[in-house]
Amino acid sequence: MKKSLFHFLNWTVLLGSTILVCLFLGIILFDIFSKGVSSLSWKFISRPPTQGMTRGGILPAITGTLWLTLITTLFAVPFGIACAVYLNEYAKPSVLTGIIRASIRNLAGIPSIIYGLFGLALFVQALHLGTSVLSAGLTLGLLSLPYIITTTEEALKRIPDSMREATLALGATQFETIKDVVLPTALPGILTGVILTLSRAAGETAPILFTGVAFYINGSATSVNQEFMALPYHLYMLSTQHQSIEQVRPLAYGTAVVLIVLVFVLNIIAFYIRFKQRTQQ
Amino acid sequence: MDQIKLSAHSLNLYFGEKQILKNINIDFPENQVTSLIGPSGCGKSTLLRCFNRMHDLSSDARIDGAIKLEDLDIYDKKNSVTEIRKRIGMVFQKPNPLPKSIYENMSYALNIHQFPKNEIPKLIESALRESYLWEEVKDELKKPAVKLSGGQQQRLCIARTVVLRPEVILMDEPCSALDPISTRKIEELIISLKKDYTIVIVTHNMQQAQRISDKVAFMYLGELIEFGSCQDVFQNPQNELTKNYVGGHFG
Incomplete structure (x- = not known):
């Protein structure tokens, strides 16, 4: 009797915590959507802002974020996957690779503002790229690299050695084995990691x-050498820096909705890829 | 006297500090089936994997001594490992078809070794026929290989090896994951393949070793204890350890 009461309490505490977390998420989403949905319209996403940003849409912020994400992708994905392939397939376990792995994991924990400062010093000033969508994209790329490397390595680890041995035993080189078997098989896992990382980067x-x-x-x-607008910064600016914050509040909420939907769509794609992979096996 | 196809000379293998194989000397005669038997952990699979250099990727494995395919020293740096693996094929314990179609599983090795494109379909058909698989799969070559039954997958893996026309086929307990009927089919296949290939097979199954082998090698704790004709090793073992093992007293 006592035992079952204990179990019941345990269960309710766990369930309660879960519900509480979901409740907060629900409240936030409801708040943003209910306040932002009124300013959503085709004009809102297809026009630039007008009249000191009190009217009009957010088109430059949307295109800016897309530009930025594209540059981040082009930079971080090839390097990240190449690095993970090196670490998982080629590098022999040693103190050095241990240090490299630990560094990569630590990089993932560095606050994003530090990446901003580093990007300013390296890309904007040292490499003379100026304040531009290229500098910003490269900075976000640096921020994304550790996540892409880690998730890709996890995906590669899930490929059993028996699969590698199959092609090696047929006289394939290690490179052919990676190119023809390991990477194609790990692709869904890699893509999921890449998309989740990019959706995070897009909101930075x-x-x-x-x-x-x-x-x-x-x-x-x-x-790529121009400055740009981006959804998260536009949101920050509308809600804290604008001269008439009360007036632009609906626009700020509308921007938040657009950003959330963008990130949601990316997450759903990642979820779908994983789901499809699971049902195929 | 039998023609020697594959041989090991004073072969030692270490994983880190630990010595796994101790001074192995063995000759595998051409067009015969040689079984490697012995209790788990005796090093028989490790020895098998030396013959096509599968230990190359384990960074802590160290080998001394020599392995020769006829006169070719396979650990000589001058010789390409991919060329050696083309001549010495391997079939693994668990069927490991590639996550591709049956046809692509067969054509993969032919493509990387640049066989002429127009010969590939014929080579694939004849290898599948030799592996007793053609009749079962000829209408569904586009089907994913993983959809085949375990026994069919293993015959596909054998066919995939045979299609390259290797000289030696190494088999690492190829039936241990299969049911008795599939096992019998594979055993028949092994016996029919020996007219064209030299076969070295690791097996745990004493009956299987007796059914398919011409020669049997008994290993224990990394050493080759006894090597002789199947009949000698099973009916008239010279060594006390061999006698106990084949008599089923340990294993």
């Missing part, structure tokens, strides 16, 4: 703050 504000994001740009960025 601090790393782009010093490296290229602008308060207001007339029209969309057309080249």
Whole structure:
């Protein structure tokens, strides 16, 4: 009797915590959506802001974020996957690779503002790329690298050695084995990690703050060495820096909704890939 | 006297500090089936994997001594490991088809070794026929290989090895994951393959060793204890350890 009461309490505490967490998430989402949905319209996502950003849409911020994510992808994905392949397939276990792995895990824990400062020093100043979408994209790429490397390595670890031995025993080189068997088989796992990382990067504000994001740009960025607008910064600016915050509040909520939907879509794609992989096995 | 196809000379293998194989000297005669038997951990699979250099990727494995395919020293740095593995094929304990179609499983090795494109379909058909698999799969070559039954997968893995026309086929307990009917099919296949190939097989199963082998090598704790014809080793073992093992007193 006493035991079952204990179990019941345990169970309710666990369930209660879960419900509480979900409740907070629900309240936040409900709050944002209920306040932001009124300002959503086709015009809102297809027009630039007008009249000191009290009217109009957020098109340059959307295109800026897409640009930024594209540059981050082009930089971080090939390097991240190559690094993971090296660590998991080629590097012999040694003190050095242990240090490299530990460093990569630690990099993932560094606050994003530090990446912003580093990007400012390296890309903007030392490499003379200026404050631009390129500098910001590269900075976000650096931030994404440790996550991409770690998730790719996990995906590669799940490929059993018997699969590698199959092609090696047929006289394939190690490179052919990786290219033809290991990477294609690990692809769903790699993609999931990449998409989740990019969706996180797309919502970052601090790393782009010093490296290229602008308060207001007339029209969309057309080249990689221009400054740009981005959704998270636009949101930050509308809700804290604008001269008439009360007036633009609906626009800020609308921007938040667009950003959340963008990240949600990316997450759902990742979820779908994982689901498909599981049902195929 | 039998023609010697594959041989090991004073072969020692270490994983780190630990010596796994101790001074192995053995000759495998051409077109015969040689079984490696012995209790778990005696080093028979480790020895088998020396013959196609599968230990190359384990960084702590160290080998001295020599292994020769006829006169070719397979650990000589001058010789390409991919070329050696093309001549010495291997079939593993658990069927490991590639996550591709049956046809692609067969064509993969032919493509990487750059066989002429127009010969590939014929080579694949004849290898599948030799492996008693053609009739079962000829209408569904596009099907994913993992959809086949375990026994069919293992015959596909044998066919995939045979298609390269190797000289030696190494088999590491190829039936241990299979049911008795599939096992019998594989055993028949092994016996029919020996006219064209030299076969070295690791097995735990004494009956299987007696059914398929011409020669039997008994290993214990990393040493080759006894090597002789199947009949000698099973009916008239010279060594006390061999006598106890084949008599079922330990293992």
